[in-house]
Amino acid sequence: MTVAERSALSPSQAREFFREGQVLPTAGISAGYAQANLMIVPRDLAFDVLLFAQRNPKSCPVLGVLEAGEVSSELLAGGDIRTDVPKYVVYENGVKVAELTDLTEYWRDDLVTFIIGCSFTFESALMDNGISVAHIDQGVNVPMYKTTTRSSTAGAISGPMVVSMRPIPASQVADAVRITSRYPAVHGAPVHIGNPEELGITDLSKPDFGDAVKIPEGSIPVFWACGVTPQAAVMESKPSLAIGHAPGHMLITDIKDAQYQVP
């Protein structure tokens, strides 16, 4: 499939493509539609996860929740959350036990699914407004860093705030703030601008997740709360079972990016 063909897939076509077992990172698929992070936990941990999201809305913006045992919703009309994401990661007691393309064998009727906003949406908005995104230009994954700032704890769930970094030309930093603040459902405005040491980041060239990017002369490192934060925190609590998506292999939703813009 060509890049143009992937971009033109409808969300339901893309989900069907993955349901049939195809495995691809989802960047560039179904252009204009929101992609989302996945976090699936047993019902007995669901209140703590939702409360963690309520207390950490920038890192954990909830787009939708499938109640215990539900496998579809209007975010993925006609779809099935157990098969429609290209790749899943299964954790037992906080340890990764499987990567797979179909969750059916792990599914239980007490599993609750959280669908969490992803920064792909605001990256499109940045580019549409003439702000280039370094990791896209450089053809790599966005660099992500564990910080020394803790997320707000909720019940059993606690962990470090994880941030993504995009270098932005100094003359465009204010515009990047303005543009991303209009997308609170997908991490919103930056949490930090220009002083990595204060977040406990000593070397930008060594991200904890993703890839390093070259920082263009005159650009400032700008940090956004990252969707890896809830996954990292849930893992720290070592639940009996938790399931996420594999990095970069997101759920394609039926919601247009533009619908998440405010005001």
Added chain:
Amino acid sequence: MTVAERSALSPSQAREFFREGQVLPTAGISAGYAQANLMIVPRDLAFDVLLFAQRNPKSCPVLGVLEAGEVSSELLAGGDIRTDVPKYVVYENGVKVAELTDLTEYWRDDLVTFIIGCSFTFESALMDNGISVAHIDQGVNVPMYKTTTRSSTAGAISGPMVVSMRPIPASQVADAVRITSRYPAVHGAPVHIGNPEELGITDLSKPDFGDAVKIPEGSIPVFWACGVTPQAAVMESKPSLAIGHAPGHMLITDIKDAQYQVP
């Protein structure tokens, strides 16, 4: 205590005043600080309540949650949620069983407290911007109506959307939208403007809660999602125990109204 003295109380002074057993509606107390609705339920219903809030953010904006057994938080520093609200209403199996000024005898370690935004905050903003608020001018409680629109269901919790109504001069309706949309934490923008029949409201002079207001010539009825919505829905689910505040007798928080303004 004079009106000016009530207005000048700090939030902690106001909470102490109520802790000592005073009973007063809270309108006008601790000017500039956010007042909040209360909803206390057993832990086994807490996920459904929080999910209801996530799915109905306009009627149920969560400002904070006290986890099971907690009685204080940074929203009421040094305070105690069991004593610091002027009047509570206790429901068992959906039926009101008590109104009281101290919850101690009903308190259990599995109770979770939801602190929910209240429109007092945006009413101050409307008046600061030159838009008069009819029920305040007329010295009555805001009129509230059950609508035929259903809230989004979450688990066991389901009910009608309840709205409050403020008549706004036609030339100021757009301003009222703009101003209140900047306060998403306290119900935000209106849900409906100008056609009560469509909400199933046949007679504006007969509100389901609160008081009727005279609608000035040339004013349009504007409807906001109302904090009574979650209480009404939780009651419909007939939980073994649920506790709210008495209408108009709110929790005074330490958070300034201005902090809830975006962007």
